[in-house]
Amino acid sequence: MAKWGEGDPRWIVEERPDATNVNNWHWTxxxxxxxxxxxxxxxxxxxxxxxxxxxxxxxxxxxxxxxxxxxxxxxxxxxxxxxxxxxxxxxxxxxxxxxxxxxxxxxxxxxxxxxxxxxxxxxxxxxxxxxxxxxxxxxxxxxxxxxxxxxxxxxxxxxxTKGMILPKKDNDKEKENISNITSGFNIKMQMNAAMTPTNNNKTANCKISTTTIKQNVKFQCRADEFYNVLSSIEMVQAFTKNPVKLEPKKNGQFELFGGNIHGEFIEITPTKIIQKWRCKQWPSEHFSDVTIDICEKNDHTEVNLTQSGVPVSEELSTKENWDRYYWDAIKRTFGFGYFM
The missing domain is CATH 3.15.10.20 (Activator of Hsp90 ATPase Aha1, N-terminal domain)
Incomplete structure (x- = not known):
């Protein structure tokens, strides 16, 4: 992966006259x-x-x-x-x-x-x-x-999938390199990790445009039950369907989805969880701040997520992944259901 903010020959527009997903390098x-x-x-x-x-x-x-x-x-x-x-x-x-x-x-x-x-x-x-x-x-x-x-x-x-792999300058060579992988999210995350080269370059001197994500989700469970889902190794492994590293304490580390999501607990209590959180494919050493507020109501538990420092280019996919691989997965796995 090229340094954040620098050009990358894989993105050169000349490779495709319509400049669409050059060399098929972006996730679509x-x-x-x-x-x-x-x-x-x-x-x-x-x-x-x-x-x-x-x-x-x-x-x-x-x-x-x-x-x-x-x-x-x-x-x-x-x-x-x-x-x-x-x-x-x-x-x-x-x-x-x-x-x-x-x-x-x-x-x-x-x-x-x-x-x-x-x-x-x-x-x-x-x-x-x-x-x-x-x-x-x-x-x-x-x-x-x-x-x-x-x-x-x-x-x-x-x-x-016709049209998803776009032709590039050397189309025959592209065909040789394309393969079909049948996979769920766990293997997809492992593939991301394997395909992302190590990048030790700092981002301190590069300005990154970021945004804040806010989500409100309701679960049919007690607040302590939801807290246990995010703080117990066994329960995190159950809804992520993958081995995890989890140290549920202040300054404790966590790694989910084959290490593709990782970070550190800043604060962890039954009503509030604060993390330094990043996706492995983000710019090197760039972390977002995640706050999860857990509030028990009369007949359900309300969870409010605030995530600041998300790269603008990752906003949509990050929102979708919270919905799909956290909230929906938790509801399906533990029977917390969809609050109507």
């Missing part, structure tokens, strides 16, 4: 939620599964909840997707009444190999004929479903 993220839902409908609606004298057709996607994003970081594509899918199926029976049921796919994500994705088959009405169809779907039908899921993942990586 593309929301794949709507595209994924349409793609999954395209793959499954009216899909027929046939064999052993049984013919089933998927008629409806009853539920498709989750998210998917594709990231381009320095010419490498990183994918995150997590879906809970429920499909309705129908089969013509020998009787006058059709056989109906559902297929539940609760854990389609990049963390699971397609062969490990759960596929549950249920039957609307239990009959001998219906049980035969259900058994067929439970055995042979699962393979057909998994082939469609593989098609979705392949399309996400190849079809949806």
């Amino acid at each position: 993220e593309k929301n794949a939620c709507a595209w994924s839902q349409e793609k999954l409908k395209e793959l499954f609606i009216n899909f027929k599964i046939e064999g052993e004298g049984v013919l089933c057709k998927i008629t409806e996607m009853e539920k498709c909840e989750g998210e998917a994003v594709a990231n381009n970081r320095k010419g490498k594509l990183i994918f995150f997707y997590e879906w809970n899918i429920v499909l309705k199926w129908i089969s013509d029976g020998n009787s006058s009444k059709d056989i109906e049921g559902k297929i539940n796919i609760p854990n389609l994500s990049e963390e699971n190999d397609i062969s490990e994705v759960d596929i549950e088959v249920t039957l609307k009405d239990s009959t001998d004929e219906g049980e035969k169809v259900k058994q067929f779907l439970h055995t042979k039908g699962k393979d057909a479903i998994r082939e469609k899921l593989k098609k979705y993942v392949s399309s996400l990586k190849e079809e949806f």
